[in-house]
Amino acid sequence: MSNFEKYGIEHLSPSSCNLFTASPAMFVLQKCLGKKTSVGAAAHRGSAVEHGLAHFLTTGDAAGAVSLAKNEFATLTAMIGDPRQEKEAAAIADMVMTAIAETKDYGKPSSMQGKIEYKVEGLSVPLIGYYDFEFEDHGVLIDLKTTHALPSKISTNHARQVALYVAARGDNLDARITYVTSKKSATYQLENKREHVQALEKIALTIQKFIGISDDPYELASLVVPDVDTFYFSDPITRQMAFEIWGL
Amino acid sequence: MALGFNLESNSGGGNFLPICKFDARSGRMFRRDRDNGENVDVDITKTFKAVIDFENLEVGFINFNTGGAPHFAMATYGDTMPDKPSPDHKPGVRFVAKLASACGGDVREMASNAKAFLVGVDQLHNDYLAGLAKNAGQLPVVVLADTVPVVSGEGSKRTTNYSPVFEITGWVKRPDDLGGSTRVAATPKATPPATGANKVSAPSKKAPADDEDFG
Numbered sequence: 001m002s003n004f005e006k007y008g009i010e011h012l013s014p015s016s017c018n019l020f021t022a023s024p025a026m027f028v029l030q031k032c033l034g035k036k037t038s039v040g041a042a043a044h045r046g047s048a049v050e051h052g053l054a055h056f057l058t059t060g061d062a063a064g065a066v067s068l069a070k071n072e073f074a075t076l077t078a079m080i081g082d083p084r085q086e087k088e089a090a091a092i093a094d095m096v097m098t099a100i101a102e103t104k105d106y107g108k109p110s111s112m113q114g115k116i117e118y119k120v121e122g123l124s125v126p127l128i129g130y131y132d133f134e135f136e137d138h139g140v141l142i143d144l145k146t147t148h149a150l151p152s153k154i155s156t157n158h159a160r161q162v163a164l165y166v167a168a169r170g171d172n173l174d175a176r177i178t179y180v181t182s183k184k185s186a187t188y189q190l191e192n193k194r195e196h197v198q199a200l201e202k203i204a205l206t207i208q209k210f211i212g213i214s215d216d217p218y219e220l221a222s223l224v225v226p227d228v229d230t231f232y233f234s235d236p237i238t239r240q241m242a243f244e245i246w247g248l
Numbered sequence: 249m250a251l252g253f254n255l256e257s258n259s260g261g262g263n264f265l266p267i268c269k270f271d272a273r274s275g276r277m278f279r280r281d282r283d284n285g286e287n288v289d290v291d292i293t294k295t296f297k298a299v300i301d302f303e304n305l306e307v308g309f310i311n312f313n314t315g316g317a318p319h320f321a322m323a324t325y326g327d328t329m330p331d332k333p334s335p336d337h338k339p340g341v342r343f344v345a346k347l348a349s350a351c352g353g354d355v356r357e358m359a360s361n362a363k364a365f366l367v368g369v370d371q372l373h374n375d376y377l378a379g380l381a382k383n384a385g386q387l388p389v390v391v392l393a394d395t396v397p398v399v400s401g402e403g404s405k406r407t408t409n410y411s412p413v414f415e416i417t418g419w420v421k422r423p424d425d426l427g428g429s430t431r432v433a434a435t436p437k438a439t440p441p442a443t444g445a446n447k448v449s450a451p452s453k454k455a456p457a458d459d460e461d462f463g
Binding site: 102103104105106138140152153154155156158159176177186187188189190191192195196199 | 440441442443444445446447448449450451
């Protein structure tokens with residue numbers, strides 16, 4: 001039985017690798033102890049805006065895109081009770097319009113939400129992910145990120161994520177990340193794709209080694225410590241879980 | 249200065265080599281010989297030519313005013329700067345040079361904490377580093393091309409020192425009697441890959457073909 005099978009992990013993804021990097025304790029909580037945790041309104045904001053943009057890019061219907069995004073957000077956040085929900089909801093429409101302005105000239109995507117699978121030598125599970133938009137005519141792959149503060153460059157986590165998509169789709173694709181706020185937007189071209197994929201491979205292999213330490217998830221939990229001030233533990237239920245498991 | 253003085257502590261004088269010194273007050277280069285137990289400074293300003301062992305250049309702090317042998321707190325260039333042992337210690341350099349036969353032909357140690365000298369050595373070291381890419385594993389052949397006056401202070405405290413202007417005239421493999429060792433060029437340290445900060449825009453729409461222009 002592989003290290004991953006012991007914990008019922010069938011694959012890793014850029015987000016699970018990034019999670020392990022950012023908060024090994026949350027990784028243990030979710031993936032090894034099997035606890036369900038809330039992702040918060042901000043994460044749903046991204047999904048909703050992406051949904052709206054996808055609608056526009058395929059139909060040209062901006063009003064419909066905004067409406068769809070708002071509905072999507074309302075649906076996704078109906079049960080989470082995040083105090084930031086209202087603020088996030090208020091930003092949805094403007095973010096969709098900003099995203100439309102930034103990407104409309106690419107035309108209709110050749111594919112959206114495409115699944116990729118990438119095998120890493122020595123890793124017993126594949127890396128799986130879903131890219132946002134591919135424009136085959138232009139040879140461009142775009143991932144959309146929503147934020148309240150426009151970054152001046154691609155974040156490392158995003159770089160690894162999109163680099164993997166491109167590695168799986170074909171290295172000759174021009175990988176780009178579009179950041180949108182409610183007022184501004186910027187699309188950055190990903191650099192050093194190969195190195196970022198290699199980083200993700202290393203992280204994945206580290207996870208494999210880490211979970212191989214023990215069949216007991218509580219022993220793995222005893223090897224890490226949660227930083228309960230990070231947003232990973234901001235949800236009261238998740239915070240309580242951390243306290244019960246780690247006593248912190 | 250590019251030599252940095254940001255290097256590790258490593259005191260000690262090493263082997264006692266005869267010295268060669270640059271007198272910044274007069275702008276002259278001397279070879280110090282021993283004659284019947286006496287020090288004799290031989291002016292080699294006009295003929296100075298040497299292979300400088302910059303691969304084993306030391307930087308740190310030197311105190312020549314000990315009343316006896318100078319005290320060195322040095323580290324090989326590229327390592328961490330030593331702590332300054334005392335207020336009397338001043339930033340300085342030390343290196344070994346193989347003099348050309350016209351100016352002595354033997355191996356000498358050069359050390360100084362004179363600012364005017366350091367300025368010249370710093371420039372020479374910059375030239376050395378710049379030339380190293382095309383002359384890996386070799387040492388520079390250096391001549392004293394000129395000296396330039398450096399005036400400091402005002403009124404009665406006005407003084408003039410001279411900075412050496414060195415010139416690299418060639419590159420040679422390490423002379424056997426120079427000692428030390430040729431460093432293997434360090435593999436450049438890998439750095440984290442950049443993610444991307446270049447903004448790009450959507451491809452512009454194709455312009456319609458303009459038949460009139462090309463008949």
